Amino acid sequence: MYEHYRQPLLPRSAFIIRFIRCAFISLALLIVTIFIGAFAYHYLEKLSWIDAILNSVMIMTGLGMVAVLNTSKAKIFTTFYAIFSTIVFFAMIAILFSPLIHRFMHRFHLEIDRKSKVG
Numbered sequence: 534m535y536e537h538y539r540q541p542l543l544p545r546s547a548f549i550i551r552f553i554r555c556a557f558i559s560l561a562l563l564i565v566t567i568f569i570g571a572f573a574y575h576y577l578e579k580l581s582w583i584d585a586i587l588n589s590v591m592i593m594t595g596l597g598m599v600a601v602l603n604t605s606k607a608k609i610f611t612t613f614y615a616i617f618s619t620i621v622f623f624a625m626i627a628i629l630f631s632p633l634i635h636r637f638m639h640r641f642h643l644e645i646d647r648k649s650k651v652g
Contacts, residue, residue: 535635542639552632559625566593566621570614574600577607593618 543551570589574580580588580600587599592615602608 535632535639543636548632548636555628555632559629562621562625562628566618570618573610573614574607577604577610578602589614589618593622595619 567586567589570592571582571585574585574588575582578585578600584600591597591599592611598611602611
């Protein structure tokens, strides 16, 4: 997906398209993960959709539950959802920032190559 360090730096327009693609993938992961949690809380705890979404987002960001869980199924789901959503959250951050970090490292490497060839 990314160019080799010996290849020239990607043009700005292509880089922006790459960044938008990564942002879209991150957003899709976010929406799917929140939907999984909201659906489970709505089904297992009979929470309203708004409360179910709020609980999903709060668990995903590590802030904790808003509603009190009454069923064992919901408590077990929350245990696994907290781990799953944390992994997804950090994966989203990695996907979102990878084009920026790659471009920085690529540009940095090109500058080192230019300086070593000149000197």
